[in-house]
Amino acid sequence: MTTPDLDHIGGHPGDGPGDDRLVTQIRVAEVAAAAARSTPGVAHLQQGLWGLVQQLGAEAWTRVTGRPRPDTAGTEVAVRVDPVTGAVTVTVDVMLVVDGRRPAAVVAGDVQRRIGGAVYAAFGVAPGRVSVHITDVAVPG
Amino acid sequence: MSGAVPAGLDQAATTGGPGPGAPVLDDATLVARARDGDIRAFEQLVRRYQRRIYQLALRMTASRADAEDITQEVFVTAWRRLPELREDAAVVGWLYRTATNRCLNLLRSRKPVAEMDEATVAADRPADDPQRGAENTARREALVEALGQLPPAQRAVWLLREVHGRSYDEIAELVDTTPDAVRGRLARARVQLAERMTPWQ
Amino acid sequence: MAVNELGDHLRQGHPLPCGRLVEDVFDDLDRGRIDDHGRTCVHCATARRSLTTLMEATRALVDDPAEPPPNLLDRIMQAVRAEGRRGEALPLVPIDDTGAAVVPDLGPVDISRQAVAAVVRYAADTVDGVRARSCRVTVDDADVGALRIEMTLSLRYGAGPANELVETVRARIGSALHGQVGVRAGAVDLEIVDVWPEEGP
Numbered sequence: 001m002t003t004p005d006l007d008h009i010g011g012h013p014g015d016g017p018g019d020d021r022l023v024t025q026i027r028v029a030e031v032a033a034a035a036a037r038s039t040p041g042v043a044h045l046q047q048g049l050w051g052l053v054q055q056l057g058a059e060a061w062t063r064v065t066g067r068p069r070p071d072t073a074g075t076e077v078a079v080r081v082d083p084v085t086g087a088v089t090v091t092v093d094v095m096l097v098v099d100g101r102r103p104a105a106v107v108a109g110d111v112q113r114r115i116g117g118a119v120y121a122a123f124g125v126a127p128g129r130v131s132v133h134i135t136d137v138a139v140p141g
Numbered sequence: 142m143s144g145a146v147p148a149g150l151d152q153a154a155t156t157g158g159p160g161p162g163a164p165v166l167d168d169a170t171l172v173a174r175a176r177d178g179d180i181r182a183f184e185q186l187v188r189r190y191q192r193r194i195y196q197l198a199l200r201m202t203a204s205r206a207d208a209e210d211i212t213q214e215v216f217v218t219a220w221r222r223l224p225e226l227r228e229d230a231a232v233v234g235w236l237y238r239t240a241t242n243r244c245l246n247l248l249r250s251r252k253p254v255a256e257m258d259e260a261t262v263a264a265d266r267p268a269d270d271p272q273r274g275a276e277n278t279a280r281r282e283a284l285v286e287a288l289g290q291l292p293p294a295q296r297a298v299w300l301l302r303e304v305h306g307r308s309y310d311e312i313a314e315l316v317d318t319t320p321d322a323v324r325g326r327l328a329r330a331r332v333q334l335a336e337r338m339t340p341w342q
Numbered sequence: 343m344a345v346n347e348l349g350d351h352l353r354q355g356h357p358l359p360c361g362r363l364v365e366d367v368f369d370d371l372d373r374g375r376i377d378d379h380g381r382t383c384v385h386c387a388t389a390r391r392s393l394t395t396l397m398e399a400t401r402a403l404v405d406d407p408a409e410p411p412p413n414l415l416d417r418i419m420q421a422v423r424a425e426g427r428r429g430e431a432l433p434l435v436p437i438d439d440t441g442a443a444v445v446p447d448l449g450p451v452d453i454s455r456q457a458v459a460a461v462v463r464y465a466a467d468t469v470d471g472v473r474a475r476s477c478r479v480t481v482d483d484a485d486v487g488a489l490r491i492e493m494t495l496s497l498r499y500g501a502g503p504a505n506e507l508v509e510t511v512r513a514r515i516g517s518a519l520h521g522q523v524g525v526r527a528g529a530v531d532l533e534i535v536d537v538w539p540e541e542g543p
Contacts, residue, residue: 091449095225100461104453105524109436112448127448133431134453135224137461137522180422187418195410200403209414217421224431224454277402284399303400328365332356335364335392338399 023064025079028119029072032092032130035118036075041107043099045074046135090119091129097136108132172232176223183223187216190233193305194240200300201244203289211243234311241297241315248293287337291330298323299330358385368393432458432481432489437524455479458523462491465518466511471501475535482528490529491515496536508532 036042058069076093092115098104112130120126166174166185174182194215198208215236226235288296294316301307301315302323309320316323356364360383367389370376380386431452436444459477466474475494482490493515497507516527 100522103437103521103524104457105434105437105451106439108434108451108524109438109444112436112444112451116448129449131449132436132451134434134451134457136454136457180419183422184415184419187415191410191414191418195414196406196408199408200406205411209411209417212410212414213418213421216418220422277405280395280399281402281406284396284403304404304406328356328368331368331393331396332364335389335396338392338395 025077029075029077030070031122032115033075035114039111041102043097043138046095090127093131095133215239295330298326360385465514471498485528488526488528492531494535
């Protein structure tokens with residue numbers, strides 16, 4: 001897999017968020033979603049209301065990558081580039097349901113660490129913030 | 142055509158006002174309060190929009206029972222999912238989106254033979270101005286019947302734009318396509334409807 | 343006749359036999375304008391009639407008199423109330439396996455109030471002879487980092503001394519919050535509001 005160069009996102013000031021940034025956000029979301037899903041205690045990620053809107057990026061994604069858009073449900077990623085310094089900030093919001101076998105607060109801490117590590121490993125940028133929203137605890141019955 | 146839309150929306154807004162004595166609050170305020178668990182705030186939202194959602198569902202499904210069920214589902218889901226609604230003012234768009242999806246899902250699962258039970262639907266007659274009322278009723282019935290012959294997605298596009306005044310961008314999101322494709326579908330729907338309306342003339 | 347001819351052409355795309363697009367005729371109608379060709383062309387006239395019929399019918403549908411049934415609002419609100427009191431998410435401190443707060447702070451964590459209430463209710467229900475009724479979860483202002491629980495209970499007649507049952511419920515709630523949520527129970531207010539007979543609930 002080619003590593004997208006985050007430093008070049010939005011390299012044309014004034015362009016606003018274009019396909020490049022959208023595609024990069026989806027790439028980051030894909031990595032973050034996989035990291036969250038693999039964390040013990042996570043039952044599943046929860047599709048957010050506005051996550052549905054992001055499916056709009058599917059066309060641009062497929063045009064650029066030639067792959068179907070990955071399932072990033074429940075993961076929202078923002079990539080910002082400081083117009084002056086060029087510094088890249090990545091923030092991740094993940095919405096998930098825990099399975100009730102481990103304390104939700106422990107699962108959340110694990111999810112944050114795993115997402116941080118996975119995003120850094122894939123893109124060389126550690127997320128400035130990983131917010132975890134637990135929408136449900138799967139209780140039996 | 143666009144000139145006719147605001148009148149319908151105004152009407153919906155006045156009939157959907159808050160209960161007696163309650164101040165009229167904007168959507169964003171109501172959504173913010175409802176998110177905090179304020180059921181009365183949510184009830185105001187339901188009063189404000191249930192008519193529009195019901196009418197959309199009714200004209201999509203041509204069944205009162207289905208339209209009622211869909212309207213109920215849409216609002217109960219909205220209540221459940223309020224915490225996820227990031228932009229408080231966007232609640233109307235969200236309601237339309239959910240309603241449209243439910244309608245399309247329902248129509249997909251219906252057997253073709255059960256497609257229409259318009260006999261249960263076409264009989265609403267307004268009380269005022271009998272002459273004009275009767276004409277309008279006949280026009281409406283002919284249109285409802287013609288609508289029933291459009292493919293569901295096209296029907297949705299036409300209703301959302303022409304009757305509910307939603308934007309091309311919003312409709313594009315709703316039916317998962319581009320604004321240009323929406324314009325194309327809308328034009329096609331208009332032509333087909335106009336063609337089917339002609340015998341009534 | 344002209345109508346059928348028009349129909350055939352409409353299906354193929356939308357140019358009229360005279361070369362005009364139906365879309366353009368529609369736009370002209372919508373804007374209330376007409377040019378020399380439009381005034382004299384029989385095809386344009388036919389299209390205009392069809393489209394005018396459609397536009398009139400559309401206005402009639404915008405003024406749709408179909409109303410949701412009067413009890414729909416109540417049905418919706420009943421279902422919403424059944425969902426229970428719902429508020430904003432509760433903040434949660436991420437911890438490691440030893441229970442210590444995660445350092446460095448990577449970002450905020452929250453959990454839905456409903457989710458915590460479900461855990462707490464379920465914990466109370468596991469006590470034989472006890473049923474959770476209402477449940478309110480809030481941040482305990484008097485105990486930083488803990489959650490306050492206010493719950494009403496129904497007991498089975500003859501299930502045992504009420505104060506023992508209540509203490510068992512309290513303990514179960516505490517361990518459920520610890521084990522499933524990862525947070526301490528602060529004040530746990532339990533109130534018995536009902537007793538049900540031996541045979542059933």
